Amino acid sequence: MSDEAPFAFGGLERVLHERARLGIVTSLAARPEGVRFSDLKRLCDLTDGNLARHVQVLEEAGLVKAERITGKKRLTRFRLTDEGRERFFAYLRALEDALKAADAAARQIDPPAEPARA
């Protein structure tokens, strides 16, 4: 956190901070064996189109890889890449710092209850 710009929150990497993508990456971290498209849809409550779009952003950023498994039916399973794991960890540390800063700020406008003044 910079003294000069304490609320710039530069560590909140945009590709991971976006809500849907944070859900997708969290799902993939929770299931390191890989997650199928249909399961990701359910875990993150996303439409086909939204999930496809956000997964593409994550793939292009090098955070997620798709494994196409040919068999009785076409399956696609998604996993985090090694780089995706590292950037997710870094993002979580930045998010924790941002939450602390925001909580401290919130206490300025919602201080602990105190006795009413006379």
Add this chain to the structure above:
Amino acid sequence: MSDEAPFAFGGLERVLHERARLGIVTSLAARPEGVRFSDLKRLCDLTDGNLARHVQVLEEAGLVKAERITGKKRLTRFRLTDEGRERFFAYLRALEDALKAADAAARQIDPPAEPARA
């Protein structure tokens, strides 16, 4: 958090979750007396154009109000509205829950160190 869609993170209201806007709202919470445009720029490390755009989004969403003070020179001071305070508090609770879920997921891919297997 929904059992069906545990990683939808629906409480992360998009207007507040966006990084620059989170910085602006945190700045305004930290300084309930109001913050001038030039100070917001510095606190959040934003350009004039970006700050103006994000403040407009926050004003249109009812979270922020501008007070134009005429005097020797034109000043504009920004504050959170009552609704902005309440939605910021709700957002922070949702963010804390999301961080807990993401931290728990991250432990699946980065378990505590254990002795190397034989």
